[in-house]
Amino acid sequence: MSKIAVLGAGSWGTALGMVLADNQHDVRLWTHRASQAEEINTEHKNTKYLDVTLPKTLQAYGDIKAAIQDVESIILVVPSSAFREVCRSIKDILPEKVVIAHASKGVEPETHKRLSEIITEEIPHYPADDIVVLSGPSHAEEVALRQPTTVTAASSNPGPSNVIQHLFINKSFRVYTSTDVIGVELGGALKNIIALGAGISDGLEFGDNAKAALITRGLAEISRIGSRLGANPLTFLGLCGVGDLIVTCTSQHSRNWRAGNMLGKGHTLESILDEMGMVVEGIRTTKAAYQLAVSLEVEMPITEGIYNILFNNQHPEEVVSQLMKRERKDEMDNFNSFRNE
Numbered sequence: 440m441s442k443i444a445v446l447g448a449g450s451w452g453t454a455l456g457m458v459l460a461d462n463q464h465d466v467r468l469w470t471h472r473a474s475q476a477e478e479i480n481t482e483h484k485n486t487k488y489l490d491v492t493l494p495k496t497l498q499a500y501g502d503i504k505a506a507i508q509d510v511e512s513i514i515l516v517v518p519s520s521a522f523r524e525v526c527r528s529i530k531d532i533l534p535e536k537v538v539i540a541h542a543s544k545g546v547e548p549e550t551h552k553r554l555s556e557i558i559t560e561e562i563p564h565y566p567a568d569d570i571v572v573l574s575g576p577s578h579a580e581e582v583a584l585r586q587p588t589t590v591t592a593a594s595s596n597p598g599p600s601n602v603i604q605h606l607f608i609n610k611s612f613r614v615y616t617s618t619d620v621i622g623v624e625l626g627g628a629l630k631n632i633i634a635l636g637a638g639i640s641d642g643l644e645f646g647d648n649a650k651a652a653l654i655t656r657g658l659a660e661i662s663r664i665g666s667r668l669g670a671n672p673l674t675f676l677g678l679c680g681v682g683d684l685i686v687t688c689t690s691q692h693s694r695n696w697r698a699g700n701m702l703g704k705g706h707t708l709e710s711i712l713d714e715m716g717m718v719v720e721g722i723r724t725t726k727a728a729y730q731l732a733v734s735l736e737v738e739m740p741i742t743e744g745i746y747n748i749l750f751n752n753q754h755p756e757e758v759v760s761q762l763m764k765r766e767r768k769d770e771m772d773n774f775n776s777f778r779n780e
Contacts, residue, residue, distance in 0.1 A: 452516035519545025526561035540571035574627035576686035622674030631721030633657030634695035637688035642703020
């Protein structure tokens with residue numbers, strides 16, 4: 440049995456905490472909301488995020504210092520907008536020989552940093568090669584129901600990813616390992632942009648042909664910028680690329696799909712966020728990815744189009760028209776660019 444702190448009690452953090460509790464670990468689930476911690480500890484519920492009964496061994500903490508005291512592993516599962524702040528808050532209170540992993544998905548606007556890079560910046564004494572990224576096609580709602588799910592744990596140093604694999608793997612939650620941190624991290628973050636687009640397409644009632652094209656060409660964009668940043672292109676053909684795109688672009692469990700669907704139906708972004716009441720990571724990631732693509736001169740027309748819908752109030756149908764009228768290309772252009780990297 441290991442002592443593990445899961446920092447972030449949203450749907451995904453709670454679901455991961457359940458997996459660890461099922462594996463008989465001592466799990467501390469941290470939340471900054473006292474009322475949420477009380478509900479988890481007294482009623483074994485987290486009603487805002489998941490409609491399930493939580494294991495009684497899953498304990499919530501409102502004090503982050505108490506949550507991480509003497510733990511062997513820390514799993515960061517907070518929204519990307521809060522990621523730096525949480526890293527700063529644990530910098531000087533980390534236990535010795537702790538393994539740090541994160542299961543959050545996003546890229547920071549302006550800095551264009553991946554979340555593992557933020558950990559390195561804010562906790563410089565922790566070895567960058569030991570940071571683990573846990574990602575893959577995984578709706579929290581299905582994980583909480585113990586339905587079969589498969590993800591990837593990636594670290595440059597295989598040792599820590601093997602630790603995370605061992606902690607999480609069980610009969611309903613299978614974990615593979617990888618050394619491609621960049622690919623696993625970018626695949627998990629950038630697929631949310633394409634999921635927004637898939638939701639917009641469905642909201643416009645464009646049908647399956649359009650969505651299939653969007654997912655496929657979206658994968659090409661993710662692969663293009665990922666390979667430029669040092670990822671292995673083959674990673675995007677696995678769980679953290681194709682797998683995560685399928686699950687996020689085709690399911691109503693996906694917040695990004697739901698937000699996009701409402702955009703396609705004519706709702707404003709502000710009204711959508713007010714109604715959903717939860718973080719939609721794809722919005723923030725779209726801004727970061729667009730900025731990064733411009734700075735690197737990487738062609739990402741779908742990302743650019745969704746950026747214009749979100750931040751420049753361009754009508755979705757106008758963006759679709761512009762995408763369809765782009766200059767003619769050979770489909771293999773994307774793959775030929777990999778050979779030239």
